[in-house]
Amino acid sequence: MHANLRAVTPPATSDATTPQFSFSAGPAALPAPVRERIRDEFGDFAGTGRPVLELPFSGPEFRDVMARAERDLRTLLTVPDDHAVLFLQGGASAQFGLLPQNLGTGPAGADYVDTGYWSRKTIAEAARVTHVGVAATGADHIPDATTWRVRPDAAYLHVTTNETADGLAFHDTPVHPSHVPLVADMSSDFLTRPIDVADWGVIYASAQKNIGPAGLTVVLVRRDLLGRAHRSVPAVFDYTRQDEAGSRFNTPPTFAIYVAGLVLEWLLSHGGVAAMALANRRKSAAVYDAIDDSDGFYRCGIRADCRSHVNVCFRIADEALTDRFVASAREEGLLDLAGHSRVGGLRASLYNAVPEAAATALAAFMRGFQRRHG
Amino acid sequence: MHANLRAVTPPATSDATTPQFSFSAGPAALPAPVRERIRDEFGDFAGTGRPVLELPFSGPEFRDVMARAERDLRTLLTVPDDHAVLFLQGGASAQFGLLPQNLGTGPAGADYVDTGYWSRKTIAEAARVTHVGVAATGADHIPDATTWRVRPDAAYLHVTTNETADGLAFHDTPVHPSHVPLVADMSSDFLTRPIDVADWGVIYASAQKNIGPAGLTVVLVRRDLLGRAHRSVPAVFDYTRQDEAGSRFNTPPTFAIYVAGLVLEWLLSHGGVAAMALANRRKSAAVYDAIDDSDGFYRCGIRADCRSHVNVCFRIADEALTDRFVASAREEGLLDLAGHSRVGGLRASLYNAVPEAAATALAAFMRGFQRRHG
Numbered sequence: 001m002h003a004n005l006r007a008v009t010p011p012a013t014s015d016a017t018t019p020q021f022s023f024s025a026g027p028a029a030l031p032a033p034v035r036e037r038i039r040d041e042f043g044d045f046a047g048t049g050r051p052v053l054e055l056p057f058s059g060p061e062f063r064d065v066m067a068r069a070e071r072d073l074r075t076l077l078t079v080p081d082d083h084a085v086l087f088l089q090g091g092a093s094a095q096f097g098l099l100p101q102n103l104g105t106g107p108a109g110a111d112y113v114d115t116g117y118w119s120r121k122t123i124a125e126a127a128r129v130t131h132v133g134v135a136a137t138g139a140d141h142i143p144d145a146t147t148w149r150v151r152p153d154a155a156y157l158h159v160t161t162n163e164t165a166d167g168l169a170f171h172d173t174p175v176h177p178s179h180v181p182l183v184a185d186m187s188s189d190f191l192t193r194p195i196d197v198a199d200w201g202v203i204y205a206s207a208q209k210n211i212g213p214a215g216l217t218v219v220l221v222r223r224d225l226l227g228r229a230h231r232s233v234p235a236v237f238d239y240t241r242q243d244e245a246g247s248r249f250n251t252p253p254t255f256a257i258y259v260a261g262l263v264l265e266w267l268l269s270h271g272g273v274a275a276m277a278l279a280n281r282r283k284s285a286a287v288y289d290a291i292d293d294s295d296g297f298y299r300c301g302i303r304a305d306c307r308s309h310v311n312v313c314f315r316i317a318d319e320a321l322t323d324r325f326v327a328s329a330r331e332e333g334l335l336d337l338a339g340h341s342r343v344g345g346l347r348a349s350l351y352n353a354v355p356e357a358a359a360t361a362l363a364a365f366m367r368g369f370q371r372r373h374g
Numbered sequence: 375m376h377a378n379l380r381a382v383t384p385p386a387t388s389d390a391t392t393p394q395f396s397f398s399a400g401p402a403a404l405p406a407p408v409r410e411r412i413r414d415e416f417g418d419f420a421g422t423g424r425p426v427l428e429l430p431f432s433g434p435e436f437r438d439v440m441a442r443a444e445r446d447l448r449t450l451l452t453v454p455d456d457h458a459v460l461f462l463q464g465g466a467s468a469q470f471g472l473l474p475q476n477l478g479t480g481p482a483g484a485d486y487v488d489t490g491y492w493s494r495k496t497i498a499e500a501a502r503v504t505h506v507g508v509a510a511t512g513a514d515h516i517p518d519a520t521t522w523r524v525r526p527d528a529a530y531l532h533v534t535t536n537e538t539a540d541g542l543a544f545h546d547t548p549v550h551p552s553h554v555p556l557v558a559d560m561s562s563d564f565l566t567r568p569i570d571v572a573d574w575g576v577i578y579a580s581a582q583k584n585i586g587p588a589g590l591t592v593v594l595v596r597r598d599l600l601g602r603a604h605r606s607v608p609a610v611f612d613y614t615r616q617d618e619a620g621s622r623f624n625t626p627p628t629f630a631i632y633v634a635g636l637v638l639e640w641l642l643s644h645g646g647v648a649a650m651a652l653a654n655r656r657k658s659a660a661v662y663d664a665i666d667d668s669d670g671f672y673r674c675g676i677r678a679d680c681r682s683h684v685n686v687c688f689r690i691a692d693e694a695l696t697d698r699f700v701a702s703a704r705e706e707g708l709l710d711l712a713g714h715s716r717v718g719g720l721r722a723s724l725y726n727a728v729p730e731a732a733a734t735a736l737a738a739f740m741r742g743f744q745r746r747h748g
Binding site: 042059089206253 | 394396398399400401402403404409412413416417423424425427428429430431432433463464465467468470471472475499502503580582587588589590605606607608609610611623624625626627628629630633710715
């Protein structure tokens, strides 16, 4: 499936025969064919004689880029017609506070499930503008949804389906005992697995993990949740206005949308999200196996059934070895393995564009590092 | 000065010997050397072995890109140390409502000068979140600043220094009779002329005219205006937090910042904003001369001393000829000359990257079109 993916050329500082793999949590690696196509088309996009970067956003060429990106996204995730697809500026963090303002939370506010670093960031931002109830808290696992305390009058129930910094993930849509609309930050697992979009009131995702360049957020919103925005929502972030304007209420991030379109096309031609899910399971299993086989040299604090398939977060029992691990891996072309700065430890991000060879190489490196330092 | 600028290659539909020039209001043309450098560096940025698009935003390579962009911007505009330079996500329209929320307008609200389409958009957005006083209104000229009704307790006084859709511009900092901080939307004239940043409390500008790709806004804010944000401002758009975080509170639009850095470097090596101002005057004079010499065939409604040097807006007296003008110009490689969709007429955007040859070619085309249709 990843036959078209090639390792990028090594940096001057490493052995020229060593391939180089990025495990960056974001901005993440792009599929190699996408990278090549951007370069090939850079001087002349689709016979226009100019780069896509320079196309007017309201002209026919760029409108076509946007239309194709939306169509391909709808195909990949079987997005129902009653969900709008929005391409908004900025990252998912901008949505943390804009989401409750868009959904017009009343006095009851909204309920959130706290499963890690990004959940708590989201909750803190939402709490600046609405009342937040914490329906459940989990550190090493997802609490059973039947135990969640969801208030019947909550405007929505928010989950972070993949905790990028902690490595904990929902693998299925939670079945909770209420009719409150489900809302998800899917920044790091969007397009990495099949989902049933109809289960969700709102899904939002930063582009810079599995979609494209930083500075773009994709929002899927069920249209019956539109028309509720508070006055404080800037018009350019108002889901309703942007739905009416085809995400062209103002100048959209045109280059990021173009790259996203190429990534979506690549996904379609490589088996779609089902194939990605299988590959991501295999990639993450290679790394988790190296952890679980290490007799405690490496440790992953997340319960096995809740482990992320795209962000493998782990620690070395002897924390003093962490920096050496990152530096040695880098020397072998395995880049960006340090954990989130506020969480520490180690993290291998294995997004769609990371080839299986990268995960295999990392697992081999981990076993070798343990032999040398265990 | 524009010796390094080359016309882009013509599209398949036009005569291969005709150069092609973009007059797009934005996303606008990039300087040709910048475009070439992006392509050259695309596969391997600065020996990293990967595209800048894929670099982690908190790593040393990208931090260096941001630091150089800020340093070059400070050099180009002699930005004083007590002004923060922020690289924010999104476009200037996002700031329309976020600005009053950032500056914590009290019950008096803020005063705005209305000089055209974009002023009115700004006022409408601000009025959603604060009380707005209109200090002055001008349609074909800038009212004398001594006549402005600025309330002494207004939180700030906002002007749009260049009306992109109407072609009206402030050529100097307005000297108004109050101590209320001046705030400017400089989206279309930022970096096109020298300014004294110390005159301004806040300057904000979308990137996609003279700075780089859409999806980035540069904000210069005097630090004594920080620390006043309303709770409804998303943290990622909070000037104070982003100043503290070096614009890396969340993932910044890394590729757009990289391209902006290349444009800033190009500006420095081409005489800076003083040279740009002279060139923009010459370019716009060529087009205004074609209008003023036309015996009323072409009309520009803006008073001569208030005409923009970067967006020349005009009409054909016989409006029925407008579409033919746009189509004929396009056939001759002169692109994107239709006026703003809500304003109509014609518009030639002559931003920094538009070469003098483009303005000369447009003026010649205008004279020829008049001969054929006058």
